[in-house]
Amino acid sequence: MPTLDNKHLDEQSQGLARAFGLIALVFGIGVVGYAIMGGRDATFVDAVYMTMITLTTVGYGEIIDLGTGGRLFTMALLVVGVGSFVYFFSNLTAFIVEGNLDRILWRRKMRRSINAIDKHFIICGAGPTARHMLLELEATERPFLLVADDEVAARSMLEELEIDCPVVIGDATDDAVLERAGIHRARGLCAAEAGDKDNLLITVTAHMLHSSLRIVAHCTDLRVAQKLRRAGADAVVSPNMIGGLRLVSELIRPDAVSFLDTMLRDKDKRLRVEEVPMVEGAKALGRSIGELRRDDLEGVLIVAVRDAQADSWTFHPHDDLRLEAGSSVVFMGGPEARRLAEQTWG
Template structure:
C-alpha cells in the first residue's frame, strides 16, 4: 500500500505543487522583509520569526509592541494559515482524485479478468455506437477504448461492459487485451491513419488476433489489409450502395422465375435489351426461407456472352451449375433495376414468353411456400 501511495503521490500534477511553492516563498519573503524593517530583527532572526509566525507556532520570544508590528504579525500569521490550508487542500484533493482513478482502474481490470471472452471496440463514434448496440443485443462482453471521456459519459458500465478512456495508439493495454480471451478487435475510429496504427500495434504482439477495421477511404482498404487487418469495412461505401438501392426502389423488381440453366443467356439478352441491370440472383432451396445470394451487377450483353462461353468450355463448371439448379428445382429470383416501371413491365411480358414467372416482389417466406409445393 505504501508503494502504491508513493507512486500516486509522485505523479501529482506539478502545476499545483509549483503554484503552492511560489505562494509560500512569496509570503516567506514578505515575512523576512517585514521582520527586518518593521520588527527591527537581524537577517537570521527575521528568517526564524517569519517561519514560526507563518506556521502559527509563536514561541513568544519576539513580541510585537507597536501597532504596525502587530498588524504585520497578524497579516503574516493569517496569510500563513490561509496559504498552507489552501496548498494542502489542493494537494489532498488531487491525491484523492488520483487514488480514485487508480481504484477505478483496478475495478475495471478485475471486471475484465472475470470475463470469459470479450470484444475490444476501439472508437466510440457514430459507427462505434452501432457496433456496441449490436454486440449488446447479443449479450456479448465488450471493452470500449475511447480517448475522449465526454463521448462515453452516458455509457453505464456493468459486468458486460468496460470503458477505458485512453488512446489505443499510445497505451500498451490494447496489446494485452487482444490476447487469447479476445474474440475480435473492432477498430471503428473515423481516422484511417489511427486505424492503421492500431492494427500494426496489435498485430505486432498478437499474430492470431482477429482484427476488423473501418476504412473511410477506398484507397486505404488495401493498406489496412497489408498492415494485418483480417477484414476491412467501409461504412461510406456500404452506405453509398444502400442509398443507390433505396433510390432505385421505385424501379427495382424482384422477379421469381423457374427455368433451367440453358436459358440463362436468353435472360441476359432480354435484360440488356431493355437497358436493365441484373443486380443479383437468389437461389431458393426448398424448405429453407433464406436463399443463397449471388451478386451480379451487369447489364452488358457481352458479360452474358462471356459467361455462356465459359460454361461451354468448362464442363465441371456447367455440371456444378446444373446441380445447383436441380437442388433448387430451377427456382430462383432476379433483382433487376430498370429506367422506369413501364420498362420493367415490358421486360416481364417478354420474359413470360419463354420462362415461368412465379411472382414478383415476393417475400422469402412466400417463395419458401412455393418451393415446398413445387418440390412435392
C-alpha cells in the first residue's frame, strides 16, 4: 500500500481541481469566442460544438464562418486546450496510481459506517495492545470502532486481523476526532496508546466530552495510574502488572490457566465471563437469583453478584438473594447467551 499523507493528498486534490478548473475556463472562453465570431447566425450549440471539436482535436469541419481572426483564435485555443488536457490527465493519473482514489472511497465508506454505529466501544490506538482488544471485541460480537493517527498502520492491522470495523483517522486527543467517532453515542472508550501522557490527555478529553462514559486507560508507569483516575478513567490497566501475574499463574496454577485459555480460544463456543448491570428499569431488578435461574436461559451460568453499595462480591449466590439497583449479575456464556441475558434481565 502506498504511503498516505494528508498534506500530500490535499495537494494532489487541489492540483486535480485546478486542472479541471483550467479546462472549464478554456472551454468557456472557446464557447464565448465562437459565439461572438458566429454572430447572429451561430447558436449556442454551434459554439459548444466548435469548442468541443477543437479541444478534442477531432476536427469534423467548421460550421461557423471563422475568417482569419477566427482561425488564429482556434489555433490559440487548440494549443492552450491540449496543454490543459495534458495537465489534467497527468494529475488524474498520479492521483489514481498513488492510491488516493482508493483512499477517498475508503474514507467515504468509513464515514457511512461511523454514522450508522451506536452504543459502541471506541479504541484509541493501533499498537500491539489494541490488536488484542479488537480481536476480543470481534469475537464477542460487540460494536466498536478504531481511532488511529496512522492510516497505513490501521488499515494494515485490520487487514491482517481480517476485521472490518469503522476507523476514524486523527489524533484521539482532539475533541473533533472523538466527536467524529460518535463519543456521545458510545458505551465506552479505551485509551490504548503506547505513551502514558497520550492516554492521560485522551482520558481528559473524553471525560470532558462525555462525563458519564466508561473510560479504561492503558498505563505503563504505575505512578501515572492515580493521575489517570483523577482525570476521569474508571479503570486503569497495566500490561506489565497483568503480564507478571499471568507468568506467576502459569507457574503455580497451570491447569486453571489452561482452562481459561481454552475457554477464551475456543472459536466455536467463545465462552466469556459477562455481566448484566441492574440499572434503573432493568427487567431483573428486584427479582431473586432463584427466579433468574428458573428462566433457564440456554448457555448462561450465574457465577456471582456484585453489590455496588457495599462494593463486595457474592460468589455462587443463593437463590433467595434479591438484586438491588446498582448491582450486577456476573455469568458465563457465549455471545448468544449474553444477548439473551441482556434482553431478558437488562
